[in-house]
Amino acid sequence: MSTEHLRQNQIVAKREIAPKTYWYDLYHPKIARKRQAGQFVVIRVHEGGERVPLTLVGSDPDRGTVTLIFQAVGHSTMELARLEVGDALLDMAGPLGRPTHIENHGTACVIGGGYGTAPVLPIAEALRGAGNRLIGIIGARTRGLVILEKELGSLCDRLEVATDDGSYGRKGFVTDALAALIAEGTDIRFVLAVGPTPMMRAVSELTRQYGIPTMVSLNPIMVDGTGMCGGCRVEVDGQTKFACVDGPEFDGHLVNFDLLMKRQGAYRAEERQIAENYEHCRIAGVLDA
Amino acid sequence: MSEVHPSKQPRQPMPEQPPAERVTNFNEVPLGYTPEQAMAEAARCLQCKNPRCVTGCPVAVDIPGFIGLTKEGQFVEAARKIMETNVLPAVCGRVCPQETQCEILCVLARRGEPVAIGRLERFVADYEREHGPRETVPPVPATGKRVAIVGSGPAGLTCAADLARRGHSVTVFEALHELGGVLVYGIPEFRLPKRILKAEVERLRDLGVDLQTSAVIGKLDTIEELLGPEGFDAVFVATGAGLPKFMDIPGENLLGVYSANEFLTRSNLMRAYEFGKADTPIARGKRVMVIGGGNVAMDAARTAKRLGAERVILAYRRSREEMPARAEEIHHAEEEGIEFHLLTLPVKLVGDEQGRLVGAVLRKMELGEPDESGRRRPLEIPGSDYESPVDVVVVAIGAGANPLIKDTTPGLEVNKWGYIVADKATGATSIPGVYAGGDIVTGSATVIEAMGAGRTAAAAIHLYLTGEAPERDGAS
Numbered sequence: 084m085s086t087e088h089l090r091q092n093q094i095v096a097k098r099e100i101a102p103k104t105y106w107y108d109l110y111h112p113k114i115a116r117k118r119q120a121g122q123f124v125v126i127r128v129h130e131g132g133e134r135v136p137l138t139l140v141g142s143d144p145d146r147g148t149v150t151l152i153f154q155a156v157g158h159s160t161m162e163l164a165r166l167e168v169g170d171a172l173l174d175m176a177g178p179l180g181r182p183t184h185i186e187n188h189g190t191a192c193v194i195g196g197g198y199g200t201a202p203v204l205p206i207a208e209a210l211r212g213a214g215n216r217l218i219g220i221i222g223a224r225t226r227g228l229v230i231l232e233k234e235l236g237s238l239c240d241r242l243e244v245a246t247d248d249g250s251y252g253r254k255g256f257v258t259d260a261l262a263a264l265i266a267e268g269t270d271i272r273f274v275l276a277v278g279p280t281p282m283m284r285a286v287s288e289l290t291r292q293y294g295i296p297t298m299v300s301l302n303p304i305m306v307d308g309t310g311m312c313g314g315c316r317v318e319v320d321g322q323t324k325f326a327c328v329d330g331p332e333f334d335g336h337l338v339n340f341d342l343l344m345k346r347q348g349a350y351r352a353e354e355r356q357i358a359e360n361y362e363h364c365r366i367a368g369v370l371d372a
Numbered sequence: 373m374s375e376v377h378p379s380k381q382p383r384q385p386m387p388e389q390p391p392a393e394r395v396t397n398f399n400e401v402p403l404g405y406t407p408e409q410a411m412a413e414a415a416r417c418l419q420c421k422n423p424r425c426v427t428g429c430p431v432a433v434d435i436p437g438f439i440g441l442t443k444e445g446q447f448v449e450a451a452r453k454i455m456e457t458n459v460l461p462a463v464c465g466r467v468c469p470q471e472t473q474c475e476i477l478c479v480l481a482r483r484g485e486p487v488a489i490g491r492l493e494r495f496v497a498d499y500e501r502e503h504g505p506r507e508t509v510p511p512v513p514a515t516g517k518r519v520a521i522v523g524s525g526p527a528g529l530t531c532a533a534d535l536a537r538r539g540h541s542v543t544v545f546e547a548l549h550e551l552g553g554v555l556v557y558g559i560p561e562f563r564l565p566k567r568i569l570k571a572e573v574e575r576l577r578d579l580g581v582d583l584q585t586s587a588v589i590g591k592l593d594t595i596e597e598l599l600g601p602e603g604f605d606a607v608f609v610a611t612g613a614g615l616p617k618f619m620d621i622p623g624e625n626l627l628g629v630y631s632a633n634e635f636l637t638r639s640n641l642m643r644a645y646e647f648g649k650a651d652t653p654i655a656r657g658k659r660v661m662v663i664g665g666g667n668v669a670m671d672a673a674r675t676a677k678r679l680g681a682e683r684v685i686l687a688y689r690r691s692r693e694e695m696p697a698r699a700e701e702i703h704h705a706e707e708e709g710i711e712f713h714l715l716t717l718p719v720k721l722v723g724d725e726q727g728r729l730v731g732a733v734l735r736k737m738e739l740g741e742p743d744e745s746g747r748r749r750p751l752e753i754p755g756s757d758y759e760s761p762v763d764v765v766v767v768a769i770g771a772g773a774n775p776l777i778k779d780t781t782p783g784l785e786v787n788k789w790g791y792i793v794a795d796k797a798t799g800a801t802s803i804p805g806v807y808a809g810g811d812i813v814t815g816s817a818t819v820i821e822a823m824g825a826g827r828t829a830a831a832a833i834h835l836y837l838t839g840e841a842p843e844r845d846g847a848s
């Protein structure tokens with residue numbers, strides 16, 4: 084495909100890979116060339132919009148595209164979901180954050196919960212590239228929400244799926260799948276988990292008992308993503324860190340998850356208010372006009 | 373008829389929005405001179421042959437020159453005169469600390485009130501923007517040299533303009549989605565309306581400068597890559613002092629505790645004060661406490677008031693005499709009902725079960741012997757702690773150097789605080805072809821000092837690229 088006619092930040096492919104979960108390929112040749120596993124971008128959809136951090140799930144340097152996968156959970160991500168192929172994001176800054184530290188651990192296990200399976204993908208790719216034997220675990224509430232099974236499966240020597248309701252794979256949580264692997268005697272030397280904060284906490288609690296080094300990718304509320312505002316501060320080993328520049332990955336055994344969850348809820352009332360206004364406009368046909 | 377020179381007349385006062393009204397909006401507080409007021413004020417200037425005022429201006433604005441034109445009513449010409457050396461006159465007329473830069477040196481200040489240089493600068497710049505024909509930029513022969521500017525604050529913008537005027541091809545890389553640095557994310561709308569900044573930045577586009585936003589240098593390209601594969605011949609680093617400082621007291625990560633950078637960025641850059649029209653939220657506290665005594669603290673306190681706080685308290689650990697903020701800002705804040713709690717040190721922030729801030733423990737201080745800086749050292753009074761209910765705290769105790777460039781540029785010398793070491797006379801750093809200036813070199817300073825550094829570096833970069841000493845600044 085010729086890319087000459089493309090504008091920066093233009094969407095060249097869009098797929099709904101699960102309900103309210105979208106795969107976008109966007110044209111940004113420079114970020115496509117530079118990005119490393121574990122990094123993210125900050126985007127804005129339109130004037131007046133929020134700055135939204137999203138993980139760089141992959142890229143195609145030849146086509147000059149980067150892949151973002153996101154779940155439409157609130158106002159900004161719903162607005163993002165309304166864009167179509169040919170539309171362009173207003174802004175995209177990156178690649179931000181420290182790249183994942185990659186080495187050959189022997190056997191490594193990557194765990195993705197919900198949309199967190201997407202950020203796991205580039206890290207799995209890098210761990211694989213470094214020669215690790217790789218085990219993947221995908222967790223989701225129900226069968227329809229399991230994403231990227233094929234993509235992650237092709238990188239892993241073994242892939243487990245766990246659903247809360249048992250509609251697919253093992254019934255239970257990702258921690259049940261991980262505990263079973265450990266019980267089988269699998270010699271896991273490194274765990275990386277991305278997903279909802281309670282899930283990352285549970286994984287870290289489990290691996291702590293076995294002394295398995297564990298990294299988690301934190302997603303506090305961010306503004307600039309460059310270390311300028313301090314809004315993304317998290318506590319690791321009793322010290323304050325800025326997740327956007329010191330992370331987003333940290334040692335799961337040292338993270339204060341309690342604080343993270345509280346801080347993630349800082350603007351719940353405002354988020355609800357703006358989502359309601361938005362729904363109201365949609366119903367009134369203002370936005371669709 | 374008595375021949376009293378107008379310099380004997382009192383300085384023209386600045387009309388302002390009354391305090392009770394202005395705390396309910398984000399519109400500008402000073403309303404600006406009328407043409408008549410401007411001409412009357414300009415007439416006070418003695419047109420000194422050796423103007424002392426100019427020596428106080430880091431970019432050497434031709435002050436008698438532009439004031440003389442203002443007196444004649446030639447406002448557009450007056451503005452163009454300033455623009456020969458200052459690309460942001462409408463900004464500087466508003467935010468320069470004139471009382472310690474140019475006006476303090478005005479001969480009239482010896483016996484009375486100095487000429488209102490800043491207010492006149494603001495007036496003619498506004499007049500030119502609103503009434504003047506769009507300036508046409510005379511083409512300069514291209515040198516074929518390419519310069520990258522990292523950061524679009526006053527230092528970067530000034531350097532970019534000066535280099536473009538000398539025929540170099542200039543690209544500005546800015547990490548955020550808007551241009552202007554602190555001028556756009558820090559200084560509030562009621563002191564510097566964004567549309568005025570935007571118009572001044574547009575002039576750079578007219579000069580042919582390539583302005584790239586959302587470009588984080590050190591991540592997207594490193595300085596090495598800019599000088600290597602990206603094909604730039606020189607780089608000017610003007611990344612500012614954008615690292616927020618916290619106090620390291622218990623409770624600082626509670627919900628409702630902000631750095632001044634975050635609080636002001638949410639309100640200004642993200643326009644949270646227009647929540648509903650813009651999507652980014654901000655906590656609107658009922659009882660807000662701002663910690664600090666500088667300009668940034670005043671801006672945060674006045675912003676909190678406008679966001680609807682019932683009470684805004686400013687806690688400062690020294691006394692009023694030591695407050696580093698401009699007198700005008702302290703005055704404005706007081707008029708707006710900001711309560712100053714002096715000789716007060718927050719020692720702990722208290723939260724509820726949900727991790728939300730509910731109070732602050734404050735300790736009384738007293739002044740002891742002067743320290744190295746000559747200011748009397750604040751000493752804690754044991755047993756004086758008391759708790760005060762607050763639901764938002766803004767920490768405005770200064771900023772440090774963002775390590776992004778340092779960490780990604782091997783060989784770049786920095787001092788023990790992480791600021792880039794640069795030659796005062798040229799801005800040259802430890803790496804050939806890499807120059808630096810503004811807050812990333814000096815630590816937090818002023819807009820006009822950053823612009824002065826941009827100017828100095830532009831002259832040195834020109835020399836480095838062409839081997840020619842630049843024509844005398846401002847003579848063009």
Ligand SMILES: Cc1cc2nc3c(=O)[nH]c(=O)nc-3n(C[C@H](O)[C@H](O)[C@H](O)COP(=O)(O)OP(=O)(O)OC[C@H]3O[C@@H](n4cnc5c(N)ncnc54)[C@H](O)[C@@H]3O)c2cc1C
Nearest residue numbers: 136137138152153154157158159160302303304305347354
């Ligand atoms: C480094 C990083 C990488 C991320 N990668 C992905 C990804 O690949 N795919 C994906 O779907 N999501 C990702 N997220 C989360 C995503 O940024 C949020 O879902 C999004 O900002 C929600 O905005 P909203 O307005 O749609 O929802 P809202 O209704 O505003 O909020 C919903 C939830 O998102 C969180 N949130 C709100 N604003 C922000 C913000 N500015 N920054 C971070 N979190 C916020 C809130 O805590 C809340 O729990 C990532 C977050 C971070 C910090």
Ligand SMILES: Cc1cc2nc3c(=O)[nH]c(=O)nc-3n(C[C@H](O)[C@H](O)[C@H](O)COP(=O)(O)OP(=O)(O)OC[C@H]3O[C@@H](n4cnc5c(N)ncnc54)[C@H](O)[C@@H]3O)c2cc1C
Nearest residue numbers: 523525526527547553554589611612810811817818819822
């Ligand atoms: C709230 C506040 C109020 C102030 N009020 C006044 C006042 O009234 N009068 C006055 O004279 N001074 C005032 N100051 C100080 C003044 O604003 C600064 O001294 C001045 O802006 C410094 O200019 P600068 O160009 O060095 O940096 P900045 O204005 O800080 O600009 C630096 C720019 O570089 C960008 N950047 C940083 N890192 C990178 C990177 N890696 N890649 C690309 N871009 C990057 C930043 O995003 C930023 O836009 C105030 C400061 C603050 C914070």
Ligand code: SF4
Nearest residue numbers: 429433464468473474
């Ligand atoms: S730029 Fe600032 S310091 Fe210089 S003359 Fe104008 S107001 Fe004074």
Ligand code: SF4
Nearest residue numbers: 417418420425478479
């Ligand atoms: S020193 Fe004062 S009176 Fe003299 S030129 Fe400057 S502004 Fe005018």
Ligand code: FES
Nearest residue numbers: 308310312313327
């Ligand atoms: S998002 Fe502002 S410092 Fe991390």
